[in-house]
Amino acid sequence: MSESLQSTSHEEAGADTDHIPPIVQFLPLQKALDLARANSLWPLTFGIACCAIEMMAASASRYDADRFGAGVFRNSPRQADLMIVAGTVNLKMAPIIKRLYDQMPSPKWVIALGSCAICGGPFDQDDNYAVLQGVEKIVPVDIFVPGCPPRPEALLHAILELQERIKSGSTNATRA
Amino acid sequence: MPLEPEAVEPVAEQKAVYPELIERLRKAGATEVSSLDYSKSGMDVDAQVTPQSLCAVASILKHGHFSLETLVGVDRQPEFEVLYLFKADNEGPRVKLRAKTDRETATLPTLTNVYGGADWYEREVFDMFGVNFIDHPHLRPLLLPHFTKFHPLRKDFHGAPIVIPEDTVEIPELDVQAATKLGQSTGLRSDFFLNMGPQHPSTHGVLRILLHVEGETILGGRCHLGYSHRGTEKLAEKKQYVQFLPYTDRMDYLSPLNYNWGFARLLETATGIESTPRAEVLRVIMCELSRIASHLVWLGTYLLDLGAITPFLYCFEDRERILTIFERATGQRMTTSYIVAGGVRNDVYSTFSLEISELMRDMRKRLVEYDKLVIGNEIFLMRTDKVGIISPELAIEYGVSGPCLRGSGVDYDARRDEPYCELYKELEWKVPFETGGDCLSRSRVRMAELEQSVNLVEQALLKLEDGPVRSKVPKIFKVPAGEYYSVTEGPRGIIGWYLIADGSQIPYRLKVRVPSFANLQTVEQLMPGTRVADVVSILGSLDVIIPEIDR
């Protein structure tokens, strides 16, 4: 999987040439595995800016992402399945995000939360020298969540949407 | 205004000192010293200094217990100018020193020998303008990656290609060495470096600290900033005044309203527009709610840092209720853009007062619970008592502000001591302060502030009378040429806005003085001799917001 990271767009990253060899070859088991993966998305504790607070709110009592099995925030990328890029990615941060992504074990998914992570948001303007125009330039993104910042419900929706895609095997990581 | 008697006296004294101060500045080598009208420019004394006399003049201010509020770099085309903003205690004068250097040499002497707090500010100016500060102990890029070749805030800089750099993960050897310097006083030797962040659960965002440790004892540490630098100040030079308002939300997303107010006040100072009485009351209500919300996040995340997970969820639930009110009143939960020049953007909804007074009633009960269960917890006390002591001297030298300053026994609150809102003088409240200077004192100050904010909101609600919420503001918003400074009190401390206007719709230079910047800078001084777990405790008690620091 790591070779695919050199690619610049998420389309290429999910291309047929590089997929994870399935650990279990039987189709029903593969289905069961997908189901388990979908229902157990452990996000990486990783916030950059404003959106991180909404991400925290999504895991707090009122919205409670734990209901969907996505509430176990892991601090170590080695144990996380889902990277929620919550905030503005600048050039100093970009290589670190890439490394964090590399450190996560596959299959892994990325949600770009908020307009900054999608395209640089309000900070990508004339004379921009610092802000990356979207995190998909460095890691393959599965779900984009618009908003500045998006509401916690939007993040929950994104998680549910990602679950559906994992179940149907149509994400960057599980597309075989 | 129920000012405490002991607070009044030094104020009167300071006022009398001005001519004397000007005389002393002149003697130390300042040229062109003049006094300014505070109500128009936000500054009392303006002094031009030569590079040779800078340190001497600053020493005079240091002896007068002035604190260094910020450095503002300006590209005056062709030469560069660095403005040093100082403030005395309470209602004492604000002094601005101006030092010029030409574009080719671009060098100034460092102020770090006089004011330790000048360290990061000078590095920032070095980053943004390429001004070299001679004899600075560690003149390395602060916000930009270490290999950056350009200086973005120079007027002849027009953007750089967005190319992902090869590596910013490794810390350059020079910066690693700097981490060892601080710890030499402890007398221990070690080759063990611990890298904390930028992805670390307790750095509250993307702060990175390189710790030099011996076992669990910390010998020294260096902060690395800029992982959330977004070039907001450069953006400000491209945006109209009204267009820039949303960016103020995104600097400190935990208390956007306080930033809105600071920016609105800057524009009001500069243009002379006045807001309406109803708007003033709404501003106080909303900003105090915002302060409560912000302090609640602090309480929750601080306890999270100390290992208790549950308080975080309770604090967030209380905060959600405040955000619901924000959303109904302003249209957004966090990025409100509500307070604008001349008042507030729109009037509030009909059940506004009712909902808030209900919330405040519940809040009072919750605060008692928090106080008993959290702040009174034995383990909490063990983890915070006598940990990370900021002495009043250090606080003043580094320009610490807000609850961190008041936790160190310095009784200064811009709401009371800066005449920016008459309402604060009419309402009955007091500025809490503690003398310990440790994490516990800072925590107690914040807890007391929560209570005071509830007081303020409840009283302000009674003052809410019908009327317009926004005065007449010209469609095309222009600021007359000049330099303006305005100060408001945010949940983390003093939010200062320095504006250099050229009479157009766009700022010539807009600089934000953020409280977290100065507060965080003390951490390098606090760390040596503590333990790894204490760093987490100290960082949490400073309550920093990284995007605010990085801008």
Add this chain to the structure above:
Amino acid sequence: MSIFDILLRIVLAFTAVITFVTLNALFLVWLERKVSAVIQNRMGPTEVGPFGLLQTFADALKLLGKEMITPKSVDQYVFLLAPIIAFLPAPLLIAAIPIAEGVGVSDLNVGALYLLAISNIALLGILMAGWSSNNKYSLLGALRAVAQNISYEIPMLLAVLAVVLMAGSLKLSEIVKAQETIPYILLQPVAFLIYFICSIAESNRTPFDLPEAESELVAGYHTEFTGMRFALFFLAEYTQVFVLAAIVTLFFLGGWNGPLLHPIVWFMLKTYLVVFVVMWLRWTYPRLRSDQLMNFNWRVLLPLAIVNLLVSTVLFRGTVG
């Protein structure tokens, strides 16, 4: 008994124990999430299975299917062995715990000693994990774990000694039998407190969770472990919680003694009650600092344990044959 019988017994026992360890850990993780949810005004897992009961199964299955990363700079063999060694005591401990009169894999005549001795093998696994990961957070976590576990071992043993002294046996069923009339928590309240505190420290739970202090050390000693290897640490941790609760039940709460209900039900009830208390503590308290942790042990717990042992030797001198 023929060799086949013995083999069959071993296989059966092994299967039973492993099944119990896994199911129990999965259940405990679910319980922990639900308990934390109740304490925190949340719902906890609800979507996967009834009451979210299958949530941890999904987690486990997912961890099984995860890529296993062995970072380049780790100490290969030690890194591979560490989770196994950390997990090893889990089935060994469960095997030695009688859950009712005659129910259990083996009721050793040195049961008490065996339990305390075996549970420390996990520490070796933790140390290996921290050392081999070549990660500074892991190393700090492992060192904290070693320092903490070795220190708390001493008052813990002294507390157990007081109980053993009263029961006059190291055999667990004997200890339980001795409590038929009155559980030792009433006769030995100080020993109970010391043992309970120490065993929480031994199993690295809040407020003594320094080895994996999330807010300081990222994930502590298992920072670098992925997938199933990480799951083994997880299994080990939760089994250890169960074992600590079971030992508390056996030593202090009268084991399976109780009126009306079946002994097994009594045992499980008491054990899960203790487990609940441990979880309750975790979701309530902040964390101590390493030096405070040590001070508490050496300055408070250890003297207290010694005094308690001396006092109970004098008081209960006559009861032991």
